[in-house]
Amino acid sequence: MIDGHxxxxxxxxxxxxxxxxxxxxxxxxxxxxxxxxxxxxxxxxNYPEPEPVSVEKKLSETYGIPVDNxxxxxxxxxxIYLIARKMQGAMSAVVVPTFREYQDACAMYGHSVRFxxxxxxYDEVLTVGNADVVWLCNPNNPTGRVFDxxxxxxxxxxxxxxxxxxxxxxxxxxxVDVLTVQxxxxxxxxxxxxxxxxxxxxxxxxxxxxVASSEIVFGLRVMRMPWSVNSFAIKAAHYLLKYIDDYHVxxxxxxxxxxxxxxxxxxxGIECLDTDCNFILCKLPKGNASRLKEWLxxxxxxxxxxxxxxxxxxxxxxxxxxxDHESNxxxxxxIEEWISL
Amino acid sequence: MIDGHxxxxxxxxxxxxxxxxxxxxxxxxxxxxxxxxxxxxxxxxNYPEPEPVSVEKKLSETYGIPVDNxxxxxxxxxxIYLIARKMQGAMSAVVVPTFREYQDACAMYGHSVRFxxxxxxYDEVLTVGNADVVWLCNPNNPTGRVFDxxxxxxxxxxxxxxxxxxxxxxxxxxxVDVLTVQxxxxxxxxxxxxxxxxxxxxxxxxxxxxVASSEIVFGLRVMRMPWSVNSFAIKAAHYLLKYIDDYHVxxxxxxxxxxxxxxxxxxxGIECLDTDCNFILCKLPKGNASRLKEWLxxxxxxxxxxxxxxxxxxxxxxxxxxxDHESNxxxxxxIEEWISL
Numbered sequence: 001m002i003d004g005h006x007x008x009x010x011x012x013x014x015x016x017x018x019x020x021x022x023x024x025x026x027x028x029x030x031x032x033x034x035x036x037x038x039x040x041x042x043x044x045x046n047y048p049e050p051e052p053v054s055v056e057k058k059l060s061e062t063y064g065i066p067v068d069n070x071x072x073x074x075x076x077x078x079x080i081y082l083i084a085r086k087m088q089g090a091m092s093a094v095v096v097p098t099f100r101e102y103q104d105a106c107a108m109y110g111h112s113v114r115f116x117x118x119x120x121x122y123d124e125v126l127t128v129g130n131a132d133v134v135w136l137c138n139p140n141n142p143t144g145r146v147f148d149x150x151x152x153x154x155x156x157x158x159x160x161x162x163x164x165x166x167x168x169x170x171x172x173x174x175x176v177d178v179l180t181v182q183x184x185x186x187x188x189x190x191x192x193x194x195x196x197x198x199x200x201x202x203x204x205x206x207x208x209x210x211v212a213s214s215e216i217v218f219g220l221r222v223m224r225m226p227w228s229v230n231s232f233a234i235k236a237a238h239y240l241l242k243y244i245d246d247y248h249v250x251x252x253x254x255x256x257x258x259x260x261x262x263x264x265x266x267x268x269g270i271e272c273l274d275t276d277c278n279f280i281l282c283k284l285p286k287g288n289a290s291r292l293k294e295w296l297x298x299x300x301x302x303x304x305x306x307x308x309x310x311x312x313x314x315x316x317x318x319x320x321x322x323x324d325h326e327s328n329x330x331x332x333x334x335i336e337e338w339i340s341l
Numbered sequence: 342m343i344d345g346h347x348x349x350x351x352x353x354x355x356x357x358x359x360x361x362x363x364x365x366x367x368x369x370x371x372x373x374x375x376x377x378x379x380x381x382x383x384x385x386x387n388y389p390e391p392e393p394v395s396v397e398k399k400l401s402e403t404y405g406i407p408v409d410n411x412x413x414x415x416x417x418x419x420x421i422y423l424i425a426r427k428m429q430g431a432m433s434a435v436v437v438p439t440f441r442e443y444q445d446a447c448a449m450y451g452h453s454v455r456f457x458x459x460x461x462x463y464d465e466v467l468t469v470g471n472a473d474v475v476w477l478c479n480p481n482n483p484t485g486r487v488f489d490x491x492x493x494x495x496x497x498x499x500x501x502x503x504x505x506x507x508x509x510x511x512x513x514x515x516x517v518d519v520l521t522v523q524x525x526x527x528x529x530x531x532x533x534x535x536x537x538x539x540x541x542x543x544x545x546x547x548x549x550x551x552v553a554s555s556e557i558v559f560g561l562r563v564m565r566m567p568w569s570v571n572s573f574a575i576k577a578a579h580y581l582l583k584y585i586d587d588y589h590v591x592x593x594x595x596x597x598x599x600x601x602x603x604x605x606x607x608x609x610g611i612e613c614l615d616t617d618c619n620f621i622l623c624k625l626p627k628g629n630a631s632r633l634k635e636w637l638x639x640x641x642x643x644x645x646x647x648x649x650x651x652x653x654x655x656x657x658x659x660x661x662x663x664x665d666h667e668s669n670x671x672x673x674x675x676i677e678e679w680i681s682l
Contacts, residue, residue: 038379204572231545
């Protein structure tokens with residue numbers, strides 16, 4: 001890893017009462033999955049399958065995607081690094097502010113990287129013209145914005161020599177249209193990243209996947225090292241996809257809550273970007289988001305995401321993801337107290 | 342992954358009664374570890390620490406190795422691929438027959454690879470003279486042989502511009518001296534690979550590490566992607582290292598059993614290499630090891646390792662690891678039956 005990122009709940013452990021810092025919805029009951037895993041001692045004592053092909057098959061059956069168009073990886077992050085490696089030395093454009101790993105993966109593999117502001121992407125199709133690869137996150141982390149599907153496809157089609165890596169890890173939280181599998185499979189220059197992390201709320205497992213043309217998928221598979229996905233992640237993936245109907249994300253409810261938080265924050269003088277999903281990028285009128293974060297944590301056990309290390313953002317920015325209504329009310333009340341100090 | 346390997350128990354599932362195909366000792370009671378993992382729902386719901394530094398600290402405390410000299414990886418295989426990447430385009434020499442991944446990792450990163458026969462390593466110190474990297478496995482898989490410590494150190498010191506990657510994943514099974522941590526840390530040109538897999542019999546977890554100079558470790562750490570080791574592997578590592586005294590490997594007993602198998606096999610006309618650990622490379626007088634494997638599996642549920650895909654070996658070779666005495670007797674009896682068919 002080249003540079004930092006923000007999800008640091010592991011630093012705080014039991015002190016965190018509500019975790020607004022992760023974009024993943026909380027409160028999912030994992031007892032069934034955990035019992036299932038605990039009943040399989042071979043998860044410890046046997047090697048996993050060397051390539052997670054059984055999960056690729058299961059995803060294929062579940063989502064109706066041909067198996068040759070799916071590669072399962074050690075979290076979507078693994079797919080990002082595989083793609084950056086495949087495109088070693090490329091000219092990359094990263095739509096910012098965004099998840100740090102695109103930029104870090106590009107740096108690791110000698111890409112020259114330039115940044116495109118999120119709100120400039122549509123201005124001019126030619127913006128991406130000299131890039132070999134364009135990286136964008138949809139919905140975008142940390143802004144919560146979804147790129148207009150029609151406009152995005154138009155840009156992709158107008159730049160057919162450019163590879164578009166569209167990270168849709170947060171798609172399950174989006175209340176507006178994102179790219180479909182069909183959008184991806186009917187084009188040779190798009191890779192869609194996905195993850196079980198968000199829909200099933202299992203970030204600890206590390207199991208992600210990419211969907212793309214069979215040529216691209218084949219090219220990535222030969223670069224994947226064996227046993228990169230461990231037995232627990234493989235077993236859990238099968239369980240989660242089998243019981244997928246039990247893992248419904250109420251994205252409209254979460255978005256509604258996010259809108260409520262935004263309204264309340266704005267009344268306190270905090271700028272909030274309009275979000276298309278469950279999380280919100282916020283800007284303090286003054287002060288320092290890292291101090292707010294420490295204060296909320298120390299005093300109330302509420303963890304928010306200091307967003308100052310996202311490219312182009314500064315120490316006024318933080319990000320929160322909507323939780324249940326009571327927790328959100330508590331957050332608003334606590335931040336109101338801090339503002340009035 | 343470029344090419345195949347041999348541990349394929351995942352193909353057979355419950356049909357396997359005794360697994361001689363893995364070099365890992367069987368019958369370890371993992372109920373305590375599994376209960377511990379199952380009692381931690383945050384292993385699913387929280388991100389792991391981005392870099393497994395807590396495990397590096399724990400290993401440092403447990404084995405008295407400075408933390409700057411340890412890098413924890415997604416299985417030792419991850420360390421192999423990181424090293425091959427770090428040395429991209431190098432001249433590599435692989436001591437064969439051996440674990441396939443050294444060669445595959447080198448091929449993935451554009452090394453030119455040549456092979457040194459295991460029994461030729463000592464012949465002439467200059468053998469490795471033009472190699473940037475020498476890869477060897479100690480004890481060696483599949484031969485079970487340990488390189489003479491004094492001679493190996495002499496070769497390492499006589500080739501100070503060559504990096505020696507010494508994979509000691511099976512060191513816990515060796516009845517003779519392997520390289521010590523001190524041997525490694527007092528030299529700038531050795532990387533020792535290790536794993537929790539063998540000592541604790543947890544191949545499903547994927548948690549390995551490398552020990553080397555702090556310069557080498559630093560160089561590998563910056564190339565490690567975040568969240569490469571999942572929450573279950575991190576949590577389990579802490580548990581296993583805490584209760585390390587409960588995970589005693591009786592290597593002398595296993596070696597004794599391996600010697601017993603070798604004696605019996607030799608009486609049947611099967612050649613067996615002298616092993617320094619728990620597993621044995623065997624050569625049929627005629628026939629085909631893959632057919633023997635299928636016959637043993639179909640008829641008795643005994644799984645052996647077809648060793649024909651190791652470099653320089655052919656379809657007469659198979660590998661077995663000693664298990665408990667009764668299982669070993671059964672294996673001998675069944676192979677005797679096959680031979681007499």
